[in-house]
Amino acid sequence: MPDDQIALRLRGLTKRFGAMTAVDRLDLDVPRGSFFGLVGPNGAGKTTTLSMATGLLRPDAGSAHVLGTDVWADPVAAKARIGVLPDGLRLFDRLTGLQLVTYAGLLRGMERDLVAQRVGELLAALGLTDAQDKLVIDYSAGMTKKITLACALVHAPRLLVLDEPFEAVDPVSARTIRGILEDFAANGGTVVLSSHVMDLVERICSHVAIIAGGQVRVVGTVDEVRGGMTLDDRFLDLVGGTTDVEGLAWLRTSSD
Numbered sequence: 388m389p390d391d392q393i394a395l396r397l398r399g400l401t402k403r404f405g406a407m408t409a410v411d412r413l414d415l416d417v418p419r420g421s422f423f424g425l426v427g428p429n430g431a432g433k434t435t436t437l438s439m440a441t442g443l444l445r446p447d448a449g450s451a452h453v454l455g456t457d458v459w460a461d462p463v464a465a466k467a468r469i470g471v472l473p474d475g476l477r478l479f480d481r482l483t484g485l486q487l488v489t490y491a492g493l494l495r496g497m498e499r500d501l502v503a504q505r506v507g508e509l510l511a512a513l514g515l516t517d518a519q520d521k522l523v524i525d526y527s528a529g530m531t532k533k534i535t536l537a538c539a540l541v542h543a544p545r546l547l548v549l550d551e552p553f554e555a556v557d558p559v560s561a562r563t564i565r566g567i568l569e570d571f572a573a574n575g576g577t578v579v580l581s582s583h584v585m586d587l588v589e590r591i592c593s594h595v596a597i598i599a600g601g602q603v604r605v606v607g608t609v610d611e612v613r614g615g616m617t618l619d620d621r622f623l624d625l626v627g628g629t630t631d632v633e634g635l636a637w638l639r640t641s642s643d
């Protein structure tokens with residue numbers, strides 16, 4: 388695929404933690420305008436990959452390019468184009484929701500008036516206007532997810548990287564978030580998200596990569612990867628479901 392069609396290009400990305408290789412020479416091309424799902428078992432290396440791709444964790448080897456800009460050689464230019472919803476990153480949660488998103492916009496060098504306008508619109512779109520003066524530390528998990536998403540969107544990035552964006556989010560808010568993301572992708576933005584929920588990925592993503600053992604095992608459009616099966620079956624087929632419930636006989640109520 389030509390370079391100008393690629394929103395995120397990862398080449399030979401590698402990260403070791405001690406003796407353990409979490410991400411192992413991983414290659415991935417995310418086409419522009421795609422809604423790209425990253426799935427994989429626990430510990431597969433998804434979060435580590437996304438952290439390296441977005442300038443949050445320095446790779447031991449390999450490269451990440453966002454719309455042609457090298458994330459690690461030119462982080463300021465690359466990060467201006469990326470919005471990130473990290474998993475479990477500490478927030479400045481002693482700020483109110485309004486203050487937190489405003490701060491995110493000002494940090495990006497935006498004009499105060501523009502920030503105020505966009506923050507108002509984002510909070511309204513995400514149903515957070517009533518909670519805007521509450522401290523983020525007092526938000527529920529789903530509200531926290533939504534306010535973090537607002538922080539990721541405020542500077543109008545071209546690439547959105549979202550770690551588990553629908554986790555802890557209620558169905559109404561999930562639909563709102565999905566609408567915002569679909570609109571974003573339909574207008575030339577690119578969304579990369581990680582999720583464990585296969586039918587969600589199957590429904591909303593155009594492309595998917597299955598990651599296991601720190602490498603991409605299969606990648607393509609959702610239909611290509613599914614190959615006539617459900618994504619869930621394809622995933623289990625590829626990654627292997629090794630559940631040994633036999634060993635848990637003591638959990639069976641019948642053994643009373």
Ligand SMILES: Nc1ncnc2c1ncn2[C@@H]1O[C@H](COP(=O)(O)OP(=O)(O)OP(=O)(O)O)[C@@H](O)[C@H]1O
Nearest residue numbers: 404407408409427428429430431432433434435436
């Ligand atoms: N800071 C760290 N120090 C040591 N090991 C780490 C660190 N971060 C991740 N790992 C290890 O790297 C591997 C990949 O972790 P990662 O969080 O990238 O997986 P994941 O695919 O996002 O998993 P999950 O689906 O459970 O969120 C795991 O074995 C994990 O224990």
